Amino acid sequence: MKDVDLHLISIFDAVMTEGSVTKAAERLAMTQSAVSNAIARMRVVWEDPLFTRSGRGIKPSAKAQALWREIQDPLVQIRTAVSPVKFDPATSTRAFRVAVTDYLSGALWPLLRGHVEKYAPGVRILAVPYTSQETGRQLRNNDADICMGGLQPMGGDIRLQRLFIENWICAMRSKHPLANAGLTEEDFLNADHLLVSLSGSPVGFADTALERLGKRRRVAMTLNNFSGVPALLLASDLISVLPAGVVRTHALGKQIHSCEVPIELPPFECQMAWHTRNDRDPAHRWMRALITQTCDRIWNAQVTA
Structure with a gap:
């Protein structure tokens, strides 16, 4: 680049x-x-261009997106060195x-909102779409500040922090024919399954585990959200493998x-x-700490109770 000053880069970053x-x-x-x-x-x-x-609004070119990714780290370092950022939750509009x-927002958002209303009334928390396949791109392109879910390492530029560990359960309506006795593997494989698939694929975590055993289940219906699962289970004979916290x-x-899944699934x-x-970034650190503390209240307290 030639003839580029920090002011011009700051304008580019803002746009x-x-x-x-x-x-x-x-x-x-x-x-x-x-x-x-x-x-x-x-x-x-x-x-x-x-x-x-x-x-x-405006749509950035491929070169603009690439340049933006390159300048993020240097900009943060320069701004921190020249003018250390102060963050006051009580007055921030971040x-x-x-x-x-x-599944996570349904449990987290009420508690997060309660804390924000009391201590940081100007702060906004905005949920954006999540799929594990898109997480790295969202963070690198600054389309999301934080991602939460069942994530794997995505490279040295992406930090990961474990929030909680949870077991899988098999869920069904209380009067389901399979709820009266212990769920056997045979009954599990012969049942009609509901799969929550954020990506739309009819193959889930349990299917991958079954494939390693040379077995298959029948996914009769899929949903692209967790919130609708209980109502659908109550209205049908479907069963579903879910993180325990969903229920x-x-x-x-x-x-x-809820009962144990009759096949071995890692937590x-x-x-x-x-x-x-x-x-x-002090504001970002504050938000991460708040999410961590709130997850501890919801999930980790269940483990120690």
């Missing part, structure tokens, strides 16, 4: 973050024309985008019969992930 020239100008306390002039200069310096109009399943934290949970490990650019 990418906000996805709008107008919002970037408001964030930077600049006029829209000043931001537009800066973009025109960026196009000359970087020899790329960088942005095109898309509805009420928004945190969390990629999360409805335990659901309003209809007491009407659901479910929920992890929190974030990009290394946010390691030292």
